[in-house]
Amino acid sequence: MPMPNSDHIKVKVWRGDAGGGSFAEFEVPQQPAQTVLDVVTWIQRHADSTLSYRFACRVGMCGSCAMMVNGIPRWTCRTHVNKVVQDNRLTVEPLRNLPVIKDLACDMSEFFDKWKRAEGQFSGTNTRAQAVAAISPAEPARRAANAAIECINCAICYAACDVVSWNPGYLGPAALNRAWSLQNDSRDRRHGERLRAISADGGCLSCHSQQGCASYCPNELNPTASIAGLKKMAASAFFRSR
C-alpha cells in the first residue's frame, strides 16, 4: 500500500498576533537540502500568502530568521529539514520570550533595548585623527573578546533562557555577551559605566549558569562563559573599591 504523501511534510505553523492565535496545518512537498526557511517560504508562496515571517540573508549572517522549530529555537535558514523533522512533522512557532507582532514575526524591540541598557554600544577613546590602536591578537583580553564577538543578534539564546521568561527585566545572554566583548576592548572608554549597568538588578548576577543559551547559539558562542566573566569582573571591582 503506498504511503500517503510521504514526499510531503506535515507542517504546523502558528498563526496569530499579540492577542493570541492557533496552529494552521500545511502539507509541503519535500525537496533535497530543504531548509526550514524554505518550508515557511513555500507555504507563503503557494498555500497562504498572508503568512508573516522575517528573513533577509538566507546564509546565517543577518540573524533575522530565528523561530521555534519543534520547540527548539533555531536559525531557520541554516536548519535542514531532515535534521529536525520528527515523524515527517514540523511545528514552527515564533521565538519564545518575545512579543509576537504577527504569525512568526516577533517584536525585537525589548531585545535590542536591553543591548542599550547593557551599554552595548562601543565608545572609542581615540578620534579619527589618531592612529589605529595596536592590539595584539595574542592579548588575553583580545582573545576573550574574540570568543564572544561573532554574534548575529538572532535572539535564539534569548528565547532559550528561562531566566528571561521568569524575569522580563533580565538583560539576557546576548546583551550580556556583547557587554563582555566590550569590557575586553581596550579601546572602549565606558568600562565603568557598563560594569555598573550589568551588575544592577536584572544584570549578569541573575544568570543561573545552566547554559541553555550556549547549547542553542547557532554560532557556537558561549554567553554563559561571558556572563561568568562579567560576574568575576563585577566582584573584583567591588573588592578593589573597598
Next chain:
Amino acid sequence: MIELRLYLAQRISAAIMAPLVLVHLGVMIYAIQGGVSADEILARTRGSLLWGGFYGLFVIAVAVHAAIGLRNILSEWLHLRGLLLSGLCWFIGFALLAAGLRAVAAVVGS
C-alpha cells in the same frame, strides 16, 4: 549595588558553609565509631567555646545563604518585588538565625 552585595554574601556564605559541613560530617562519623550517647556528646560540647563558635558561624552562614537564595526564588517564580520581597527575606533570615542559635545554645549551654 544591593544586587552585587547579595550575590557576594551568598557566595561567601556558601564558601563558609562548605568546610564546616565537611568537618561536621567528619567529626560525627569519627565520634560514633565506638557508639556514643547523647549525654556523652553533650558532656563534650557543653561550655565549649570552640563548638559554640563553630556551629554559631554555621547558623549565621545558613541564615544569610538561605534567605538570599529564597529571595531569588520568590522573585523569579512568584514575581515578588520591593518591600514585600525584602521583608519576607529578612523574616526568613531572622527566623533561621533564631532557630539555629537556639539549637546551638541547647548543645553548648549548660
